[in-house]
Amino acid sequence: xxxxxxxxxxxxxxxxxxxxxxxxxxxxxxxxxxxxxxxxxxxxxxxxxxxxxxxxxxxxxxxxxxxxxxxxxxxxxxxxxxxxxxxxxxxxxxxxxxxxxxxxxxxxxxxxxxxxxxxxxxxxxxxxxxxxxxxxxxxxxxxxxxxxxxxxxxxxxxxxxxxxxxxxxxxxxxxxxxxxxxxxxxxxxxxxxxxxxxxxxxxxxxxxxxxxxxxxxxxxxxxxxxxxxxxxxxxxxxxxxxxxxxxxxxxxxxxxxxxxxxxxxxxxxxxxxxxxxxxxx
Amino acid sequence: xxxxxxxxxxxxxxxxxxxxxxxxxxxxxxxxxxxxxxxxxxxxxxxxxxxxxxxxxxxxxxxxxxxxxxxxxxxxxxxxxxxxxxxxxxxxxxxxxxxxxxxxxxxxxxxxxxxxxxxxxxxxxxxxxxxxxxxxxxxxxxxxxxxxxxxxxxxxxxxxxxxxxxxxxxxxxxxxxxxxxxxxxxxxxxxxxxxxxxxxxxxxxxxxxxxxxxxxxxxxxxxxxxxxxxxxxxxxxxxxxxxxxxxxxxxxxxxxxxxxxxxxxxxxxxxxxxxxxxxxxxxxxxxxxxxxxxxxxxxxxxxxxxxxxxxxxxxxxxxxxxxxxxxxxxxxxxxxxxxxxxxxxxxxxxxxxxxxxxxxxxxxxxxxxxxxxxxxxxxxxxxxxxxxxxxxxxxxxxxxxxxxxxxxxxxxxxxxxxxxxxxxxxxxxxxxxxxxxxxxxxxxxxxxxxxxxxxxxxxxxxxxxxxxxxxxxxxxxxxxxxxxxxxxxxxxxxxxxxxxxxxxxxxxxxxxxxxxxxxxxxxxxxxxxxxxxxxxxxxxxxxx
Numbered sequence: 075x076x077x078x079x080x081x082x083x084x085x086x087x088x089x090x091x092x093x094x095x096x097x098x099x100x101x102x103x104x105x106x107x108x109x110x111x112x113x114x115x116x117x118x119x120x121x122x123x124x125x126x127x128x129x130x131x132x133x134x135x136x137x138x139x140x141x142x143x144x145x146x147x148x149x150x151x152x153x154x155x156x157x158x159x160x161x162x163x164x165x166x167x168x169x170x171x172x173x174x175x176x177x178x179x180x181x182x183x184x185x186x187x188x189x190x191x192x193x194x195x196x197x198x199x200x201x202x203x204x205x206x207x208x209x210x211x212x213x214x215x216x217x218x219x220x221x222x223x224x225x226x227x228x229x230x231x232x233x234x235x236x237x238x239x240x241x242x243x244x245x246x247x248x249x250x251x252x253x254x255x256x257x258x259x260x261x262x263x264x265x266x267x268x269x270x271x272x273x274x275x276x277x278x279x280x281x282x283x284x285x286x287x288x289x290x291x292x293x294x295x296x297x298x299x300x301x302x303x304x305x306x307x308x309x310x311x312x313x314x315x316x317x318x319x320x321x322x323x324x325x326x327x328x329x330x331x332x333x334x335x336x337x338x339x340x341x342x343x344x345x346x347x348x349x350x351x352x353x354x355x
Numbered sequence: 356x357x358x359x360x361x362x363x364x365x366x367x368x369x370x371x372x373x374x375x376x377x378x379x380x381x382x383x384x385x386x387x388x389x390x391x392x393x394x395x396x397x398x399x400x401x402x403x404x405x406x407x408x409x410x411x412x413x414x415x416x417x418x419x420x421x422x423x424x425x426x427x428x429x430x431x432x433x434x435x436x437x438x439x440x441x442x443x444x445x446x447x448x449x450x451x452x453x454x455x456x457x458x459x460x461x462x463x464x465x466x467x468x469x470x471x472x473x474x475x476x477x478x479x480x481x482x483x484x485x486x487x488x489x490x491x492x493x494x495x496x497x498x499x500x501x502x503x504x505x506x507x508x509x510x511x512x513x514x515x516x517x518x519x520x521x522x523x524x525x526x527x528x529x530x531x532x533x534x535x536x537x538x539x540x541x542x543x544x545x546x547x548x549x550x551x552x553x554x555x556x557x558x559x560x561x562x563x564x565x566x567x568x569x570x571x572x573x574x575x576x577x578x579x580x581x582x583x584x585x586x587x588x589x590x591x592x593x594x595x596x597x598x599x600x601x602x603x604x605x606x607x608x609x610x611x612x613x614x615x616x617x618x619x620x621x622x623x624x625x626x627x628x629x630x631x632x633x634x635x636x637x638x639x640x641x642x643x644x645x646x647x648x649x650x651x652x653x654x655x656x657x658x659x660x661x662x663x664x665x666x667x668x669x670x671x672x673x674x675x676x677x678x679x680x681x682x683x684x685x686x687x688x689x690x691x692x693x694x695x696x697x698x699x700x701x702x703x704x705x706x707x708x709x710x711x712x713x714x715x716x717x718x719x720x721x722x723x724x725x726x727x728x729x730x731x732x733x734x735x736x737x738x739x740x741x742x743x744x745x746x747x748x749x750x751x752x753x754x755x756x757x758x759x760x761x762x763x764x765x766x767x768x769x770x771x772x773x774x775x776x777x778x779x780x781x782x783x784x785x786x787x788x789x790x791x792x793x794x795x796x797x798x799x800x801x802x803x804x805x806x807x808x809x810x811x812x813x814x815x816x817x818x819x820x821x822x823x824x825x826x827x828x829x830x831x832x833x834x835x836x837x838x839x840x841x842x843x844x845x846x847x848x849x850x851x852x853x854x855x856x857x858x859x860x861x862x863x864x865x866x867x868x869x870x871x872x873x874x875x876x877x878x879x880x881x882x883x884x885x886x887x888x889x890x891x892x893x894x895x896x897x898x899x
Contacts, residue, residue: 245725249789251685252717253739254709267729 092343098336106152115143117150118301126319135325138308139315144325150303151326154215155333158297159284161219163277166226171273173227174234175265178242179257188235192228200225200287204296215298218291222284233276237269271345278341282334289330305330358422359383359557360405360442360525365417365427367397367404367581374400376582377417382525382557387548389568389589390561391604392578393808394779398561401578402527405559406442407434422524440470443518443556445547447530449510453502459513460486460498466520482520489516489546507671508539515547522554529561536671536835541879544571563808565608566838566881569593577601593883603810609883610813611842612820617662617827623697625829626682626715626797628657631691633674633681651677653853654691659797664823664830666840666861668876669850675833678850679801682831683717684708696796706744713742716790720802722782726774732785733770736760739793759788762825763818780811784818791822799831804839816842837880841865849873 121141129136135144177188204221211217241247250260291297292306305326312322360382367375375397382388392398403409405419419427421441446452463482483493489512502510518526528547532540548571551558562568576586585598596602634648651674659665669675680686682693684700693700700711719725726735736756740746747755757767763784790798804812834840840847847864849857849872857870868874
């Protein structure tokens with residue numbers, strides 16, 4: 075262990091993770107927004123004469139079994155993934171964080187009840203709930219949002235409660251209580267800002283997982299319905315042709331992987347930037 | 356070539372920043388060298404360098420040798436054989452130094468097996484002997500216990516057992532007693548020096564507290580800013596310190612703030628606690644039987660009159676903190692009453708409770724944990740203003756905060772900074788500003804200077820004494836540090852197992868303690884005067 079060869083640690087610059095994560099996430103979001111108004115080809119037009127073509131200048135990722143341009147389907151499907159998982163994360167934060175904060179502040183029976191309800195929700199697979207909702211209301215993107223959103227609630231409730239509990243024993247919270255502040259106000263002023271980095275990290279993880287879950291639900295036909303494009307359904311439709319036309323599997327698969335990876339990297343970098351203790355002094 | 360640990364002209368730079376400059380120390384076999392200095396002076400870095408445990412990016416030059424064998428910048432494989440076998444190390448925090456999921460016997464045996472070719476059974480046998488040697492009698496504390504089942508002092512004994520199991524030639528102890536209370540502290544130090552002498556091992560004792568080591572060190576080295584400013588025979592150095600920094604340290608360690616005696620107001624007590632009881636439920640032994648609750652505070656009476664400062668001392672776990680939190684209405688009480696300004700705090704609600712709360716404020720021990728890291732100092736200091744019926748806002752609030760910062764010795768511009776930008780002593784000033792902004796009558800100080808270096812502690816004590824004189828404050832001073840309590844209080848209460856066992860004027864109680872607990876506390880308190888008089892006796896064998 076020679077210690078004299080080590081150079082001084084470089085000053086902290088933008089980390090590669092941040093750059094890569096931000097770039098991938100930006101591509102994903104821009105693609106989703108652009109896909110709303112423009113795609114290279116019309117993703118809904120079927121042209122069976124052009125079916126199962128390999129990658130070419132006109133169709134960079136080839137065409138599917140109905141002759142649709144795969145690149146256009148990917149671009150059009152990005153919006154579906156983004157919207158479903160973003161709204162689902164929103165549902166989880168809006169309902170889960172207040173519940174978790176309340177359980178941590180109140181303790182006792184409130185905490186117990188919330189904990190057991192969480193356990194019950196966790197015991198159901200998301201797919202089962204989605205099937206139930208579909209059975210009652212028919213399939214669609216909205217049902218996918220509700221199903222994924224409901225499963226985000228206990229996740230955020232647990233993260234909020236778990237991060238808040240140790241803070242309630244910290245001296246600065248005691249000081250706030252000595253200053254006469256109530257539990258609600260301390261939760262809002264002290265606890266929430268101090269758990270925000272955990273929530274942001276969890277938010278990006280759930281966002282990424284939401285994309286996966288949406289893809290899974292669409293794959294089994296419980297997500298967005300045709301003619302709306304969806305990455306999960308593209309995978310489903312492609313599996314019959316994977317030997318003859320592997321690009322049909324690779325393109326949506328790669329899109330899912332890169333979107334999930336980009337969001338995860340961005341979440342990590344965001345946590346480092348948001349914490350004043352980690353900020354450069 | 357000398358025996359023992361020899362450090363010659365050791366310099367260390369981490370990422371280009373120099374942290375040690377030409378440190379030279381000798382720890383002789385069987386000798387005790389105390390390395391004293393404030394936090395950040397490079398004491399721990401010296402020990403880490405000696406063990407080859409410097410953080411990544413550190414560059415060390417100079418020489419470190421153990422019995423003539425060079426240690427500095429040696430390959431890791433060589434050092435691994437030396438650590439634990441020839442050098443034993445004891446750290447400050449006994450809870451984190453032990454593995455929570457392994458029994459204490461196992462952990463001692465592991466060190467033995469690492470360095471000696473013995474079987475598992477033999478290693479365990481040796482571990483049992485070592486534990487017995489550090490005062491953990493296998494009959495009372497079986498080696499198959501886990502760390503969490505032991506008290507802090509007992510855990511530190513296990514850490515010492517691990518350090519001495521292989522009979523090392525050098526023991527490095529980095530603030531081994533800082534996390535312990537005063538009676539346990541004396542016993543643990545006593546044990547360390549005894550073991551070192553028995554084995555003929557050198558002991559390097561790192562501490563920030565001169566008084567603590569004054570009685571047992573053969574030699575003392577004083578460090579400041581990464582350099583040794585003075586070293587010599589312990590008594591010579593303490594009696595006639597040469598370097599101004601050492602002189603300052605000695606002065607600050609014995610520093611007594613100037614307090615103007617104030618007439619105690621005969622008109623009614625300020626704070627009155629009557630028959631206070633606080634109980635915690637214990638786990639049920641069976642489904643059908645409840646355990647009797649644990650009584651943390653057991654019928655305590657306490658009175659503070661206007662213009663009077665009262666100390667509350669006792670070993671850790673005696674219920675001081677619970678009592679304090681109950682008095683601050685942070686915890687509900689099970690029986691008794693707390694009265695502030697002749698009004699009952701017990702059961703007060705809403706505006707009434709807010710008005711009472713502004714009369715009693717608190718300064719906590721930890722200058723790091725007592726501030727929300729995301730708030731500016733202005734917002735932090737202004738937080739208790741919430742208690743006023745008509746809290747000032749905007750420029751008025753700013754003005755009030757600035758005036759408060761000024762009176763605790765900080766600059767008004769500090770209001771815009773964040774707590775992590777301040778040193779420990781400055782943060783404690785911010786905490787005092789926060790407590791005083793609502794002009795309370797009583798300020799509770801929960802170990803408020805225990806985490807500070809002597810020099811900073813002396814300044815904070817001066818500030819507290821000055822504020823008490825200027826603002827007519829009364830303090831409730833909770834501490835295990837008798838020297839501090841003695842410096843700043845008029846009356847003292849001694850607590851043991853939830854009860855007040857002795858009470859009286861501070862000087863009288865400490866001069867002529869009546870209760871066994873008080874006597875144990877006074878005997879164990881490190882004292883420079885006693886050490887200089889050469890009268891330090893081994894600590895009395897009080898059970899931890």
